Amino acid sequence: MRQFFACVFIYLLFVFQSTLFPVGPQFVLLALIVFALYETPLIATLLGIWAGFCLDLTTPTTLGVQMLTLGGIGYGIAVVRNLFYRNRWHNLLFTFTGLLLQRVLYYFVDKNPFNINTLLITTILTLTLAPFAEPAVVALFYRHSKK
Amino acid sequence: MSPPDRINSWQDRISWGLLLISLVVYLLPHNTKIRIAPHFATILLSPLRGIAALRTTIATINNDNARLARLAAELALENARLKHFLNLPESTIAIPANSLRLIRARVIARDITTLKRFFTITRGADDGVQIGSPVIVPEGVVGRVIMVTPHQALVQTIFEPDFRVAVMNARTREIALAHPDQKEKLILDYVNKNADFRIGDTIVTSGLGGIFPKGLRLGVVVDTPEQPNALFKLVYVKPFINIMLIEQVFVIIPTFPLQDNWLDNLQPSETKIPE
Numbered sequence: 562m563r564q565f566f567a568c569v570f571i572y573l574l575f576v577f578q579s580t581l582f583p584v585g586p587q588f589v590l591l592a593l594i595v596f597a598l599y600e601t602p603l604i605a606t607l608l609g610i611w612a613g614f615c616l617d618l619t620t621p622t623t624l625g626v627q628m629l630t631l632g633g634i635g636y637g638i639a640v641v642r643n644l645f646y647r648n649r650w651h652n653l654l655f656t657f658t659g660l661l662l663q664r665v666l667y668y669f670v671d672k673n674p675f676n677i678n679t680l681l682i683t684t685i686l687t688l689t690l691a692p693f694a695e696p697a698v699v700a701l702f703y704r705h706s707k708k
Numbered sequence: 709m710s711p712p713d714r715i716n717s718w719q720d721r722i723s724w725g726l727l728l729i730s731l732v733v734y735l736l737p738h739n740t741k742i743r744i745a746p747h748f749a750t751i752l753l754s755p756l757r758g759i760a761a762l763r764t765t766i767a768t769i770n771n772d773n774a775r776l777a778r779l780a781a782e783l784a785l786e787n788a789r790l791k792h793f794l795n796l797p798e799s800t801i802a803i804p805a806n807s808l809r810l811i812r813a814r815v816i817a818r819d820i821t822t823l824k825r826f827f828t829i830t831r832g833a834d835d836g837v838q839i840g841s842p843v844i845v846p847e848g849v850v851g852r853v854i855m856v857t858p859h860q861a862l863v864q865t866i867f868e869p870d871f872r873v874a875v876m877n878a879r880t881r882e883i884a885l886a887h888p889d890q891k892e893k894l895i896l897d898y899v900n901k902n903a904d905f906r907i908g909d910t911i912v913t914s915g916l917g918g919i920f921p922k923g924l925r926l927g928v929v930v931d932t933p934e935q936p937n938a939l940f941k942l943v944y945v946k947p948f949i950n951i952m953l954i955e956q957v958f959v960i961i962p963t964f965p966l967q968d969n970w971l972d973n974l975q976p977s978e979t980k981i982p983e
Contacts, residue, residue: 579818606726623734629734676823
């Protein structure tokens with residue numbers, strides 16, 4: 562049930578992000594990273610693919626790119642998180658890596674380079690919000706979790 | 709669970725399978741994606757329309773916007789009629805005013821990765837929007853519709869690398885084919901080496917493609933670098949529109965079916981010079 566609500570939550574963030582903040586923090590990515598830190602690799606991958614699918618629908622010509630990227634990010638974080646003791650600043654690292662991966666992969670499959678200004682704004686805002694993402698998502702979904 | 713065990717677990721195998729499926733989806737042909745996506749977009753993007761409508765309702769200036777937009781459309785058509793009466797040689801505005809219908813649409817969604825190249829608008833097939841319908845703002849051409857669902861449409865802007873439009877120099881009537889470069893400018897292809905293109909010349913659509921009506925403003929010539937050994941003249945055009953500031957657009961609904969002509973929106977490799 563919690564996974565279902567996580568899907569709904571990601572979808573709502575996608576609506577929020579696409580409608581109000583096309584140039585702004587990547588709420589979907591931030592939430593996905595937190596879910597990946599608490600869920601199994603399979604669930605994290607599914608959530609990532611779902612998030613990517615939603616984002617891909619706004620640009621169907623590249624359908625599949627965000628699915629692949631966010632699915633990979635979800636799975637990667639879910640696997641990597643157990644390999645070392647996790648500090649709070651690791652979330653920043655995960656977010657930065659996620660953003661970088663997203664952009665780099667998109668750069669390779671797409672024909673146009675990114676506008677550096679929007680890229681910088683998005684990156685800075687996303688990284689700024691990254692430390693707050695985990696407490697917020699945990700309060701909503703994992704309040705009674707032992708993790 | 710140690711890392712090697714984890715990699716071999718059933719969960720990981722399914723995860724890799726799902727990622728593989730995503731890769732397959734990405735590798736699907738362009739047309740298949742365009743065909744599949746509207747079915748999901750209609751459902752999943754419907755809240756975007758709802759939110760856009762809610763915001764409009766909350767903002768009490770909605771009525772003013774509608775009135776001003778209607779006024780702008782009427783003025784644009786009147787302007788076209790007046791220019792026609794001025795007896796300009798092959799008038800720069802040659803849109804038969806009674807053969808086109810303009811509908812106003814709001815931009816409701818953009819994605820950060822394709823911010824300047826695609827956006828979704830609030831009008832769809834139920835409003836008469838067709839694939840290929842030109843999208844404009846008072847400043848000039850914005851793009852064309854490439855995907856239509858009953859209540860929304862996806863617009864490919866003039867900055868999308870696949871975008872092509874047949875254009876002409878409003879002053880000298882020389883024709884060319886415009887496509888975007890990677891610096892938010894347009895490049896004109898197949899410009900005659902001896903053609904008279906000067907900095908400051910206005911570029912308008914030529915109407916040859918069968919999709920964009922003749923005379924829509926596109927941009928202004930900003931550079932014509934000398935290339936002694938080139939077959940064609942290189943012309944850079946700065947578009948009139950600022951794509952980041954566009955909130956509302958007009959979709960041109962033709963009263964005749966859009967032609968699938970050779971000139972607009974062909975890939976460079978497919979483009980041929982007419983004999």
